[in-house]
Amino acid sequence: MAEISWSVQASLQLAAIVDYIEQFDPDAARRLGERLIEVAGSLRRFPDRGRPLSHGRREMVTVRPYILRYEHDGETVLILGIRHAAQLSDD
Known part of the structure; x- marks a missing residue:
């Protein structure tokens, strides 16, 4: 089983989403x-x-309408970002 790790950016995005809804x-x-x-x-x-x-x-797509972006190397899944589907992608 892979380990989950959150990037600083993804952690901040998650906090911002929760803070807004709160x-x-x-x-x-x-x-x-x-x-x-x-x-x-x-x-x-x-x-x-x-x-x-x-x-x-x-x-x-995680919990509609949020999109989770990540990468994995077999041992670790790195959560790179999370955004509302209406937001433009950073790619």
Whole structure:
């Protein structure tokens, strides 16, 4: 099973998402944050489940409408970023 690691950028993006939702509904923000972390954790067992991108990166829709971008080397899954589907990709 692969180890999950979050980049600083991905951690900040997750915190920003939760902070934004928390302004409107703290319980929903907590649930969303937990669910996003849970889905990212599922990559331990299934690191190839996301769709392939360039340079060995992959992405997957996690909790609609959030997209998780990551890469893995067989031993570690590095979460690179998380964004709302309406946001432009940084690629």
